[in-house]
Amino acid sequence: MSENILEIKGLNKYFGTTHANKNIDFSVKKGEIKGLIGENGSGKSTLLSQIAGLYPRDSGRMLLNGREYDPQSPIDANNCGISMVMQELGVVGTLPAGVNVFLGRTSQFTRNGIVNLKALNKAAAEQFAKWDLPKVPLNELTDGMMIETRKIIELARALSVDPQLLLLDEITQSLSMNNRNRLYDLLKRLKAMGRSVIVITHDVEELIQITDSITVLRDGAVVGEVLSAKTSPDEIKRMMVGREISGEYYRADMKPDYRNKVVLSVKNLLVENEIEDVSFDVHEGEILGLCGLSDSGIHAVGKAIYGLTRRSGGTVHLVAKGLDIKNSTMALKNNMAYVPKDRDNEALMINASILDNLSMPSLSELQGKFGYIAPRKTKRLASDMTKKLSIKCTDINQTVNTLSGGNKQKVNLGRWLAKDLKLLILDCPTRGVDVGVKAYIYSLMKELKKEGIAIILISDELPEVLGMADRLIVMKGGRVAGIIRRDEDFTEHSVIGVMI
Amino acid sequence: MQPLQSTQDSIKKINQNPLIFFLMLIAIIAAFAVFFNFVTGGDFLERTNVTVIISHIVWPTFVAWGICFLFACGYTDLSIGAIIVLGSFATCIFGNWYGYPGVMLGGLIVGTLLTFLNFNVFAFTEIPSWIAGISLAMIYEAVAVFLKVGKSTADLIYAEIDKSLRILGRLPWSIILLAAGFVAAYIIYNRTTVGLNIRAIGGNKEVAKALGINIVKTLLWVGLISGIFIGIASIVQESVAGRTTVRTGLTSIYVVFQPLAIVLLAQILQKRINIIIAVPICAVLIYAVFNLLTILGVPSGTLQEAFLGAFLILFGIIGQRGYKGVVK
Numbered sequence: 001m002s003e004n005i006l007e008i009k010g011l012n013k014y015f016g017t018t019h020a021n022k023n024i025d026f027s028v029k030k031g032e033i034k035g036l037i038g039e040n041g042s043g044k045s046t047l048l049s050q051i052a053g054l055y056p057r058d059s060g061r062m063l064l065n066g067r068e069y070d071p072q073s074p075i076d077a078n079n080c081g082i083s084m085v086m087q088e089l090g091v092v093g094t095l096p097a098g099v100n101v102f103l104g105r106t107s108q109f110t111r112n113g114i115v116n117l118k119a120l121n122k123a124a125a126e127q128f129a130k131w132d133l134p135k136v137p138l139n140e141l142t143d144g145m146m147i148e149t150r151k152i153i154e155l156a157r158a159l160s161v162d163p164q165l166l167l168l169d170e171i172t173q174s175l176s177m178n179n180r181n182r183l184y185d186l187l188k189r190l191k192a193m194g195r196s197v198i199v200i201t202h203d204v205e206e207l208i209q210i211t212d213s214i215t216v217l218r219d220g221a222v223v224g225e226v227l228s229a230k231t232s233p234d235e236i237k238r239m240m241v242g243r244e245i246s247g248e249y250y251r252a253d254m255k256p257d258y259r260n261k262v263v264l265s266v267k268n269l270l271v272e273n274e275i276e277d278v279s280f281d282v283h284e285g286e287i288l289g290l291c292g293l294s295d296s297g298i299h300a301v302g303k304a305i306y307g308l309t310r311r312s313g314g315t316v317h318l319v320a321k322g323l324d325i326k327n328s329t330m331a332l333k334n335n336m337a338y339v340p341k342d343r344d345n346e347a348l349m350i351n352a353s354i355l356d357n358l359s360m361p362s363l364s365e366l367q368g369k370f371g372y373i374a375p376r377k378t379k380r381l382a383s384d385m386t387k388k389l390s391i392k393c394t395d396i397n398q399t400v401n402t403l404s405g406g407n408k409q410k411v412n413l414g415r416w417l418a419k420d421l422k423l424l425i426l427d428c429p430t431r432g433v434d435v436g437v438k439a440y441i442y443s444l445m446k447e448l449k450k451e452g453i454a455i456i457l458i459s460d461e462l463p464e465v466l467g468m469a470d471r472l473i474v475m476k477g478g479r480v481a482g483i484i485r486r487d488e489d490f491t492e493h494s495v496i497g498v499m500i
Numbered sequence: 501m502q503p504l505q506s507t508q509d510s511i512k513k514i515n516q517n518p519l520i521f522f523l524m525l526i527a528i529i530a531a532f533a534v535f536f537n538f539v540t541g542g543d544f545l546e547r548t549n550v551t552v553i554i555s556h557i558v559w560p561t562f563v564a565w566g567i568c569f570l571f572a573c574g575y576t577d578l579s580i581g582a583i584i585v586l587g588s589f590a591t592c593i594f595g596n597w598y599g600y601p602g603v604m605l606g607g608l609i610v611g612t613l614l615t616f617l618n619f620n621v622f623a624f625t626e627i628p629s630w631i632a633g634i635s636l637a638m639i640y641e642a643v644a645v646f647l648k649v650g651k652s653t654a655d656l657i658y659a660e661i662d663k664s665l666r667i668l669g670r671l672p673w674s675i676i677l678l679a680a681g682f683v684a685a686y687i688i689y690n691r692t693t694v695g696l697n698i699r700a701i702g703g704n705k706e707v708a709k710a711l712g713i714n715i716v717k718t719l720l721w722v723g724l725i726s727g728i729f730i731g732i733a734s735i736v737q738e739s740v741a742g743r744t745t746v747r748t749g750l751t752s753i754y755v756v757f758q759p760l761a762i763v764l765l766a767q768i769l770q771k772r773i774n775i776i777i778a779v780p781i782c783a784v785l786i787y788a789v790f791n792l793l794t795i796l797g798v799p800s801g802t803l804q805e806a807f808l809g810a811f812l813i814l815f816g817i818i819g820q821r822g823y824k825g826v827v828k
Contacts, residue, residue: 073712074711074712075712086710091707092700092703093703093704094572094700094702094703095703103696103707103711104700104708106693107693110692110693114691115691117690
């Protein structure tokens with residue numbers, strides 16, 4: 001492991017007046033798994049995007065295998081043996097999964113102008129088999145597929161290039177535990193093949209575990225590079241934010257701590273082919289965790305409770321109000337809130353302003369006589385929340401799609417915090433956010449818990465649910481496989497035992 | 501190895517099989533036909549009436565296929581009606597001058613060139629297509645009127661084609677043309693790189709761009725492909741109707757009302773069957789309803805359209821059953 005596959009010298013990138021990458025010097029060796037970490041907005045994705053040919057650089061040099069490298073497009077980068085799975089890009093929902101794998105490169109299956117879909121699907125299936133990726137229905141449109149499935153398709157697309165250098169921008173947090181392990185195996189395999197990988201993830205522990213070395217970015221500049229085997233999470237966090245960050249942002253207590261009063265009672269919840277016979281109560285001030293493997297149905301539970309999917313059976317009873325929640329309108333009116341996993345597609349109005357996003361769920365509270373909503377009220381709400389959550393933005397009129405992942409998530413959460421909540425459903429609330437925002441979200445949850453708000457925390461991250469929940473529901477095959485209290489055998493080992 | 505599931509797995513297998521759904525659809529249409537026949541005292545399935553229905557679905561079906569490509573890439577063009585009017589007008593004028601070569605080339609060249617021109621405007625100016633489309637429609641209508649009478653007027657202008665040149669409006673030629681159009685549309689939409697790229701742009705422009713799909717080039721392809729279908733539609737329309745009515749004041753938008761209804765209905769069905777297949781089925785269905793209403797003496801222009809609107813909603817509800825989400 002000595003020769004560099006990629007070398008970057010003095011690279012700069014500007015977006016208007018923003019200096020997104022400042023004099024970056026960076027290199028990746030052949031057969032190296034390199035980690036790239038930094039706070040949201042530190043310039044990690046911008047750097048990878050330039051390597052992948054998505055953005056042109058403003059100055060500096062890139063050398064690939066010792067030769068000048070200046071990709072004009074992602075296809076150009078692919079032809080040079082570089083491919084990327086992007087953080088938020090996704091797949092084309094109106095096309096089948098198989099076509100998505102080779103989109104932009106379908107001409108290789110074209111004869112006399114006609115694309116041979118059979119050959120294309122066969123080649124796509126071969127890619128899934130070759131890299132040991134979970135099977136995906138290749139003939140089905142990707143529209144409506146789970147976020148995890150879509151990410152796997154994107155991964156297959158990147159791997160189908162047979163890359164010498166693979167760029168992964170926050171892919172792990174879209175994957176459940178079993179598929180995350182499969183990805184780790186894939187990284188080991190690529191390394192053994194002499195291929196290189198650059199990985200971005202906000203999970204510091206994970207990054208140390210899966211990489212050989214880590215480069216830390218802050219405010220667009222490289223602040224340090226460390227060997228993974230010789231560093232600690234605290235050192236990485238300190239380099240990231242420029243100050244000391246405590247290693248413990250989860251709860252320190254090991255006993256369930258909530259009131260006896262039941263807020264929500266779920267009985268025999270049934271969503272056809274997704275979940276079956278799911279029953280539980282959530283109490284005032286309780287954080288109820290839900291975890292499971294990719295087909296366990298945990299994400300379907302959140303949607304079903306909030307009334308976003310059609311239930312085939314069962315009841316969701318809001319005890320405090322004495323009524324059954326039938327749909328999302330009813331849930332919203334009765335002080336319930338739901339923060340989905342897929343924030344760009346299911347949660348935020350991505351092309352609307354921060355102001356619109358933050359004020360939308362509270363419009364009924366903000367309206368005056370005859371339904372008139374005074375602009376000063378919405379502005380005040382948005383400004384207060386932006387300040388309270390320290391959302392990094394130019395002003396409240398900035399569109400949400402221009403924010404970094406962590407700031408988007410703050411908007412996503414913040415709009416509910418302006419309401420008088422009884423129950424908050426959080427589906428993977430820390431997906432794609434840095435340690436600073438993560439710590440903030442956990443402290444927010446602790447605050448809400450203290451106020452007596454019941455929280456259902458659905459997560460693919462075992463340490464997260466183990467760190468925050470009073471009780472943990474482990475699901476398997478759409479059913480509740482076990483419920484573990486915080487004062488019982490509350491360890492990864494016991495939870496995995498129930499999961500599998 | 502554990503397979504990943506799509507949320508569509510919740511739908512019953514029988515509903516997922518496109519062939520079964522297609523057969524069910526045909527059976528439903530047949531049942532409707534028998535019912536319509538009963539209601540009209542045997543007039544609906546009378547041979548001449550069936551011939552009329554088939555002859556009348558050809559040009560709207562071609563327009564609907566053209567619109568499918570437009571919608572697939574996420575664009576709306578309100579000047580299509582004006583292009584059909586100009587195309588039909590060209591078919592008529594050049595047909596009367598040069599016979600069949602004039603019929604074929606007049607409509608085809610005008611339809612293709614103008615739609616291609618529209619997409620140049622959309623791609624290079626980046627003006628929202630529906631705004632640019634209205635402006636272009638006004639220009640095309642004025643041009644058609646000016647060409648016929650040599651001056652600008654808001655009056656109705658008619659152009660009639662020679663009877664001997666209307667072969668494509670009659671069976672079996674119209675049905676042969678329809679079959680050829682179906683094969684071409686199906687292959688281009690589903691089995692060519694350009695077809696897949698068009699759908700990629702409409703599905704997620706950013707992904708398409710990131711994967712190296714040339715957006716401008718693909719949009720120009722849409723203009724060309726849609727233009728050919730719209731050009732053929734103008735030829736058939738002129739062959740069926742025998743004359744073109746030209747008028748300014750955006751009246752041409754009405755021309756695409758029925759093809760648009762066909763596409764909307766087909767979009768409802770496209771979760772179950774391919775939209776290119778759904779288009780002729782929906783065309784038959786819509787024209788059957790119009791035909792029934794005409795036989796029953798329901799006035800056109802008011803009640804017939806109201807019935808069509810109600811029918812679309814009813815069909816939408818049936819087509820949507822069992823599926824999550826709504827048709828946009």
